[in-house]
Amino acid sequence: MAEALRITRVEGRGLPMRGDDIDTDRIIPARFLRSVTFDGLEKYLFVDERAGSPAAVRAHGVHPFDDPHFQGASVLLVNSNFGCGSSREHAPQALQRWGIRAVVGESFSEIFFGNAAMIGLPCVKAAADDVRTLMDQVERTPQTAIHVDLTGNTVETEGFSCVVTLPSRVREALVTGAWDTTGLLLDRYGEVDKTAAALPYIRGF
Amino acid sequence: MGNTLLQKVWELHTVRTLPTGQTQLFIGFHLIHEVTTPQAFDTLRMRGWKVARPDRTFATADHIVPTRARTRPFLDVMAEDMLSALERNCRDFGVRFAGLDDDRQGIVHVIGPELGLTQPGMTIACGDSHTSTHGAFGAVAFGIGTSQVRDVLASQCLAIEPLKVRRIRVTGQLPPGVYAKDVALTIIQRLGVSGGVGFAYEYAGDAIERMTMDERMTICNMSIEGGARAGYVNPDQTTFDYLEGRPFAPSGEAFDRAVAWWKSMASDRDAVYDDDVAIKADELRPVVTWGVNPGQSVGVDGRVPSGREPGIDKAAVADALSYMGLEPGQPIAGMKVDVAFIGSCTNSRLSDLREAARIVKGHHIAPHVKGLVVPGSVAVSKAAEREGLDQIFRAAGFEWRGAGCSMCLGMNPDRLEGDQVCASSSNRNFKGRQGSPTGRTLLMSPAMVAAAAIAGAVTDVREIER
Numbered sequence: 001m002a003e004a005l006r007i008t009r010v011e012g013r014g015l016p017m018r019g020d021d022i023d024t025d026r027i028i029p030a031r032f033l034r035s036v037t038f039d040g041l042e043k044y045l046f047v048d049e050r051a052g053s054p055a056a057v058r059a060h061g062v063h064p065f066d067d068p069h070f071q072g073a074s075v076l077l078v079n080s081n082f083g084c085g086s087s088r089e090h091a092p093q094a095l096q097r098w099g100i101r102a103v104v105g106e107s108f109s110e111i112f113f114g115n116a117a118m119i120g121l122p123c124v125k126a127a128a129d130d131v132r133t134l135m136d137q138v139e140r141t142p143q144t145a146i147h148v149d150l151t152g153n154t155v156e157t158e159g160f161s162c163v164v165t166l167p168s169r170v171r172e173a174l175v176t177g178a179w180d181t182t183g184l185l186l187d188r189y190g191e192v193d194k195t196a197a198a199l200p201y202i203r204g205f
Numbered sequence: 206m207g208n209t210l211l212q213k214v215w216e217l218h219t220v221r222t223l224p225t226g227q228t229q230l231f232i233g234f235h236l237i238h239e240v241t242t243p244q245a246f247d248t249l250r251m252r253g254w255k256v257a258r259p260d261r262t263f264a265t266a267d268h269i270v271p272t273r274a275r276t277r278p279f280l281d282v283m284a285e286d287m288l289s290a291l292e293r294n295c296r297d298f299g300v301r302f303a304g305l306d307d308d309r310q311g312i313v314h315v316i317g318p319e320l321g322l323t324q325p326g327m328t329i330a331c332g333d334s335h336t337s338t339h340g341a342f343g344a345v346a347f348g349i350g351t352s353q354v355r356d357v358l359a360s361q362c363l364a365i366e367p368l369k370v371r372r373i374r375v376t377g378q379l380p381p382g383v384y385a386k387d388v389a390l391t392i393i394q395r396l397g398v399s400g401g402v403g404f405a406y407e408y409a410g411d412a413i414e415r416m417t418m419d420e421r422m423t424i425c426n427m428s429i430e431g432g433a434r435a436g437y438v439n440p441d442q443t444t445f446d447y448l449e450g451r452p453f454a455p456s457g458e459a460f461d462r463a464v465a466w467w468k469s470m471a472s473d474r475d476a477v478y479d480d481d482v483a484i485k486a487d488e489l490r491p492v493v494t495w496g497v498n499p500g501q502s503v504g505v506d507g508r509v510p511s512g513r514e515p516g517i518d519k520a521a522v523a524d525a526l527s528y529m530g531l532e533p534g535q536p537i538a539g540m541k542v543d544v545a546f547i548g549s550c551t552n553s554r555l556s557d558l559r560e561a562a563r564i565v566k567g568h569h570i571a572p573h574v575k576g577l578v579v580p581g582s583v584a585v586s587k588a589a590e591r592e593g594l595d596q597i598f599r600a601a602g603f604e605w606r607g608a609g610c611s612m613c614l615g616m617n618p619d620r621l622e623g624d625q626v627c628a629s630s631s632n633r634n635f636k637g638r639q640g641s642p643t644g645r646t647l648l649m650s651p652a653m654v655a656a657a658a659i660a661g662a663v664t665d666v667r668e669i670e671r
């Protein structure tokens with residue numbers, strides 16, 4: 001079963017979210033933390049700057065997460081220090097639930113990076129110029145397919161390729177499916193059944 | 206060289222050693238409740254996982270349940286959200302659920318044993334630290350966090366480090382007025398609140414062997430307050446007699462086969478322990494906590510520390526005394542109490558209520574005291590009512606409530622107000638634990654709570670009985 005957890009590559013369209021120091025309070029405001037569930041959290045991604053708030057639209061224009069061109073995107077493109085601020089796991093959770101499967105950026109806050117890795121959301125670092133090139137390309141041609149290759153350490157699009165970095169410990173966890181204990185425990189589930197079947201109280205004595 | 210129960214259970218439940226070096230341990234029984242599960246179920250949903258063994262999983266609601274009126278929806282929106290989430294999760298994932306309209310509802314650690322779900326030789330996990338309670342049956346039981354709840358739901362396994370075993374032998378006769386709770390508080394006082402870290406406690410000795418299952422549960426329940434994640438008593442005839450005829454216990458010939466296996470799981474006579482501790486029951490006295498952790502306690506006839514005792518953590522003592530509003534060196538007896546709480550997974554079983562009722566009978570609680578009796582389960586509540594215990598408590602001025610965690614923690618409407626002092630049969634006296642940031646908790650046995658309620662102040666239960 002951990003087979004399904006192995007994350008070696010992510011392919012999909014991109015969503016550019018420009019700006020440095022995008023903090024977790026912007027990604028998911030604190031008032032949504034009281035909930036008993038991460039379920040539906042994606043609805044509140046960047047909620048205070050998105051449509052529904054006319055002032056926000058006036059100030060920011062169409063938010064990338066509202067832009068029809070980027071619906072269905074799975075690779076988030078960001079600049080530097082993305083995810084700074086509080087340690088809430090809700091931020092990567094909301095992104096993942098929206099459909100984001102990988103983040104490519106200049107740099108990430110350490111806690112956000114760790115929380116994302118724990119839920120199987122790879123955040124890879126690319127040079128500032130390469131991020132700009134990718135963002136420009138996606139804005140010009142939103143249907144551009146982006147290939148994030150965690151084993152080859154590259155990000156590729158039609159006619160463009162760049163090197164990305166990911167700490168080896170995190171890469172190892174992602175590509176082997178061991179990024180969370182559940183994955184590890186589900187690996188070789190046959191052995192679990194065998195152990196269980198040998199227990200008198202499971203057999204019914 | 207023989208093995209301990211812990212070693213035997215551990216070995217039988219080990220699936221493999223993980224690359225991380227931890228043991229992948231199969232969990233035979235998983236108890237779940239409304240507080241520590243919603244996000245775990247969410248992750249399952251998100252990843253498209255099922256509950257691996259719904260047949261080894263059982264749910265109930267306890268922490269947030271109002272004990273006065275159970276009308277839905279609850280006034281507290283967050284509590285209502287938690288309960289509805291659990292209901293939906295159990296429905297969606299096919300988990301058995303004893304909800305508020307179910308006669309099997311109650312505190313997780315009360316209903317597991319009561320229903321015969323808890324059995325010797327099992328591994329048991331629950332997202333609540335007092336899961337050690339179930340060790341009373343000779344199970345290896347421990348509390349887990351939400352991410353581990355997710356692990357157990359999805360894989361029925363835990364990634365966990367092996368535990369060492371410390372045997373605690375309690376020998377001799379407990380004096381009158383001294384209960385299992387006093388034994389537990391004494392152990393924590395002597396070994397420290399973190400003395401058990403890395404250990405499972407095996408409670409042994411003739412005093413433990415003579416104890417009922419209820420008493421053994423009280424002792425095992427408090428293991429975690431001494432830092433031990435698990436605590437257990439080797440299964441014996443008392444255990445088997447308790448289990449026979451319970452709804453989920455094996456029956457007929459299967460029961461006999463089960464007993465044979467259960468016996469074989471007990472620690473061998475020549476088992477080797479990582480540590481051994483002896484406690485003399487005859488020396489014990491009723492214990493009351495004076496501070497802000499369960500290790501800060503003293504005999505009811507004793508005095509709180511002056512702060513000048515050799516080797517004492519002066520700053521911690523001074524802080525605890527000032528929080529509690531106590532003068533250094535003052536006698537603990539006579540400290541005024543505002544609230545008396547009889548309940549929690551430590552001491553809310555039928556025998557606890559019987560003992561408290563025996564003390565209360567013919568008395569009335571002091572006019573300034575608010576008294577609360579909260580049975581641990583619907584079953585305990587009904588059994589107590591059949592015996593008329595509710596009438597005894599009511600006549601004495603106590604409120605008789607519905608089953609739940611109640612004032613053990615501040616997650617439901619039963620809370621201390623301001624800096625009220627509460628004589629409590631629960632297990633934690635941390636600052637703010639009972640729902641008010643300045644509330645003060647004195648842990649003691651249910652009989653001692655009853656005595657404190659009557660006197661309006663900390664009192665030696667043996668004096669009330671005289």
Ligand code: SF4
Pocket residue numbers: 267268312313314333335549550551609610613614631632
């Ligand atoms: S009674 Fe208290 S300690 Fe026991 S399960 Fe409930 S909240 Fe936890």
